[in-house]
């Protein structure tokens with residue numbers, strides 16, 4: 285117990301120490317290694333400790349030894365969550381409030397944003413990234429190695445093949461779909477990994493970085509796994525325990541989750557074997573809710589990936605570390621993916637002075653000691669361009685006035701307000717249960733403004749706007765304040781120059 289407190293005490297002493305050399309030398313010895321594992325499209329009901337039929341012994345044990353975050357939020361999509369993780373700022377601040385970055389769109393997280401790995405590097409860390417970037421790549425300045433990572437091994441876009449690492453994407457202005465490699469080692473195209481299943485490839489690479497890490501510097505390792513995003517692909521051996529699952533998608537998905545669970549186990553073992561574990565903080569998080577179209581489940585939450593319902597934004601997440609003051613606890617405090625930047629940089633003894641104003645909070649005392657969260661409010665998003673690309677039952681809003689026709693949601697204390705069409709709004713049945721299809725197709729009367737008490741009603745079943753008009757007014761007012769601060773949406777047309785040709789690889793073209 286005394287050790288982490290001691291680290292903090294030392295850090296505060298260092299902050300007032302005038303000699304920079306003393307600061308660097310001593311703090312370097314105490315700075316924790318930080319390993320951040322991000323899963324892709326991993327649903328609320330897909331982890332063993334939420335009751336899933338999918339087995340995740342490593343995630344269950346690791347989280348049980350740390351702190352499970354049960355009131356933890358992410359963004360509903362890949363790029364937005366990663367953007368907020370890396371900047372500590374809401375999407376409205378970067379003009380990236382709409383959708384993901386498609387391979388041929390010429391933009392990336394604005395280059396005047398300071399990213400998490402840059403701050404870790406400034407604090408004296410070795411910084412490494414393995415896996416999916418998806419924060420823009422049209423020019424080299426946007427790439428991970430130009431934005432704070434010493435090394436990079438992975439892919440720049442999303443949803444590629446797990447084995448051949450080929451990503452097929454439309455190039456609209458050329459009226460064609462291009463299938464090309466998306467895999468890099470540093471800034472170079474890497475062709476040598478064809479055939480290797482990415483979950484194994486990435487966990488091996490992460491383990492190697494850990495094993496070869498020189499312990500005179502603290503380590504910051506960001507592992508953005510491809511698992512468990514579609515396409516549904518997994519080596520046969522992971523499927524064997526799941527013959528009892530009748531639904532094909534769910535069965536393959538379950539195998540993919542098992543592979544991911546093993547990957548997390550392997551990375552943790554590498555940390556333990558290399559002696560780094562005693563001074564490591566490991567964060568595990570999903571990037572958004574599960575995709576029910578490809579095997580994921582967020583039961584009993586409403587909606588799914590791509591929506592502002594809890595099924596899209598309430599994320600699986602935990603922290604495991606011998607440095608936690610209250611190991612083995614469950615946190616029900618409000619925490620958001622934008623909180624990691626200030627939290628981790630502070631843990632690292634670094635500074636957030638060079639960032640633009642942060643939306644994230646330092647939540648380390650909330651996680652480690654069970655203190656109340658400093659976060660009282662959470663802007664889920666405001667996206668005036670939102671369209672659900674695969675509406676589940678045809679619901680959509682006829683756009684009338686400004687405010688409430690816009691796809692937006694905000695959380696304050698126990699309240700969550702949604703405006704516009706939040707996206708596919710059904711309660712998908714528990715996997716492998718006998719709930720009938722008709723339940724999926726049930727129509728719901730959505731209102732342009734909806735209020736839920738998500739503390740009492742996490743399933744968003746009882747709409748309360750008529751009962752609490754003052755709460756509604758207050759939260760609509762907060763949304764207007766945020767909307768006034770929002771940058772115009774940056775969502776450029778595809779640039780045909782992106783085309784790598786049939787033999788090339790996706791990569792920078794500008």
Ligand SMILES: *[C@@H]1O[C@H](CO)[C@@H](O)[C@H](O)[C@H]1NC(C)=O
Pocket residue numbers: 459
């Ligand atoms: C796009 O390609 C398809 C198939 O090759 C063709 O039928 C269609 O006319 C093309 N459209 C345009 C706008 O060129």
Ligand SMILES: *[C@@H]1O[C@H](CO)[C@@H](O)[C@H](O)[C@H]1NC(C)=O
Pocket residue numbers: 483484485487488543544546547550
């Ligand atoms: C985990 O490590 C074992 C032993 O090295 C290896 O056989 C297995 O493929 C690894 N699993 C993953 C997902 O990397």
